[in-house]
Amino acid sequence: MSFITVRNLWKNYGDQVVLENLNLSVPQGEFCTLVGASGCGKSTFLKMLLGQESPSRGELLLDGRPFPREPDRHRGIVFQRYSVFPHLSVRQNVLMGLELEQKPVLGRLFGRARRTALARVDEMLAQVGLSASAHRWPHELSGGMQQRLAIAQSLIMRPRVLLLDEPFGALDPGIRADMHELLLTLWRETGTTIFMVTHDLREGFYLGTRLLVFDKVRNDPHAPGAYGATVTYDQPIGQADRRLYQDIEASVTTTARHQAA
Amino acid sequence: MRLINRTPGRLAATALGVLPFLAILLFYGLASQQRLADNPNDKLLPGMTQMAAAVDRMAFEEDRRSGDYLMWEDTVASLERLGLGVGVAALLALVVGLANGVLPLVRAHLAPLVSALSMIPPLAILPILFIVFGLGELSKVMLIVIGTAPIMMRDLTQRVRELPAEQRIKIQTLGANSWQVITRMALPQVLPRLIDAVRLSLGPAWLFLIAAEAIASTEGLGYRIFLVRRYLAMEVILPYVIWITLLAILIDQCLRLANRRLFPWYNAGGH
Incomplete structure (x- = not known):
């Protein structure tokens, strides 16, 4: 099948x-x-x-x-535009999925769980070449970098x-x-x-x-x-x-x- | 060059902006001088000396009867009502706006009601508020809430719905439940828009505050203005109006700065 x-x-x-x-x-x-x-x-x-x-x-x-x-x-998705969250930094954008999955009510990670998740996020950012921009806002990125971010954001969910x-x-x-x-x-x-x-x-x-x-x-x-x-x-x-x-x-x-x- | 393409320089723009204020001052000064020359006891257009004396008496001397500094007393009372009223209205608007904007089932339920409520002229139900809540603080605060909340609710609902559909889909593909869509996508993005909505509602809020104070109160800026009107005390009314205007400008600018500081992504074109 x-x-x-x-x-x-x-x-x-x-x-x-x-x-x-x-x-x-x-x-x-x-x-x-x-x-x-x-x-x-x-x-x-x-x-x-x-x-x-x-x-x-x-x-x-x-x-x-x-x-x-x-x-x-x-099922991950990347649109032509508006796929990333403007109110979160690059790193927070990629972290979002992991936080939502692990904390259904708070939607946020703290302490060790957060550090573990951030390690995965940084690895993902390195893969798409955004390590240097981890702490920038999405509006500070070029169109290509925003799409890299959107892809990273989806792929971290496997x-x-x-x-x-x-x-x-x-x-x-x-x-x-x-x-x-x-x-x-x-x-x-x-x-x-x-x-x-x-x-x-x-x-x-x-x-x-x-x-x-x-x-x-x-x-x-x-x-x-x-x-x-x-x-x-x-x-x-x-x-x-x-x-x-x-x-x-x-x-x-x-x-x-x-x-x- | 076409008129639409002619822009003033920085200095010229400032000068052009200040000019109307100076013109009004000059016009008032001349008119006041002329009337006072005809009749030194004229009450209609008091001069600067009379107004300064009135401000001195209201703000910096204890009232003979109560021992209070009346202008500060009035200011504190009015700002308390305004802050409480607008604060409660903003909170209601945030909750209803989010629920309406994100959840179609709630929207189907509440949107028509909110639209209808926002059409009621608030001053028309002021007597009802006095009857129900009495003549105390509550009815004045309620008037501000009822006057500003429905419009802010509609505005916020619209702002939430304007968030790109792509984002709503995206966060679902990251596993978000409905609650998380509200708390992690809609709420943080709508907060700066709430501050904008509050700035716009401050005008109506002042209107309702002064109307309520004029009708039933024992202190407050609006109360004082309507009280001294009986004595044609323009030398008190005019400084009070200017003071209210200054307070309004100050609050508006504080909110604007807070918005810039708290939400850097919002004002940098990040939305």
Whole structure:
């Protein structure tokens, strides 16, 4: 049995069909990148994995059981922005999860327990290269550093699934390359299953182990919401060639034009 | 250059800011001088000497009947009521604002009530307060609470709801329960916003304080102003009004500084 199973999954909001007939099976430790035009349900699918949304029809299973219907500590998330807490220092931001887990009422650690937790925090900060900024406020950090912090904050919980919603969308291209490097390193070290939504087809093509293209197969120009998107390409990364890249890009661009029209 | 693009320098800005004050002073001085020249016993526009004498009498001489320094007596009484009223209102606003902002079930329950309450003109229920709570301190404090709390509650609810949804999701993925979402995410971020809300409600709070003191009181800044009105004692009323204004500015600035000191992340654009 696979780690995550998606069977005949549909999602619609009233008449608006977002996803149709989605079938997937993802083993543990896979690094999936989700690409596609805007409005093709990538983020909706991610929200279902997170527990923020639930399927309209079909099955979404984690270890053979339906996904919990609200976010929990086994599924980490990094958004494009606003993932870190502005009122806490870098160190406190990463410490937060450990404190919440160990102290359900106070939500804070003291004494030896705090020192033990902080040692783990500092180790995590070193891994993402934020040791020098441990005592700064998030607003003093660059966009790339804030995303490193958000990743560290999630990973210290050792989540089973890490969800990334266009995490590098707002970053400069140079910084992006560094972040790819960091993410791959962390993924190899932790072995966590990753789903990453990206707008950037190239990013999706070279990062991770598996590419999932969300696209619309059918399109009714008079009723743009009548048909939903589904996974049109499910491709192991490494086997993808230039020709396929061009095919996918052409298809996604056409859908994007239809969506915009 | 367009008018919208012309900005004054530092010095010019200060000068421009001070100018209206000087203009008012000058205008008042001239008008007062003219009236006093016509009639040295004129009460309407007292000169600086008369006002200084009045302040001296009210603030630095014992009252002949009670032996108190009346202006300080009034100030302490008024500030006590104001502080108590605004303090209780802020606390209520914090509790209701957090519950309303974070918990949809509570919001469905309370938000319509709070909205309706905030529409009641507080002065219209002042007689009810006097009947229910008597003419003592409680009714005056209650008027300030009822007058300022509902609007602060609505404001705080809105501020809590404005916190990015991403944060609410994120803290849940770190394992937070509902209580922890309130205490570790919403509360600390809404405290500086509470101070802002208090600063804005101080204006209405003073209004309600003075209204209540004018109607039923035996001391207080508002009481004194309305008492000496019977003798047309403008030389007392004007310094009292200026004193109240100074107190209001002082409190406002203290709160602003406290906000900056206590929440460095808030004022540095960290939200």
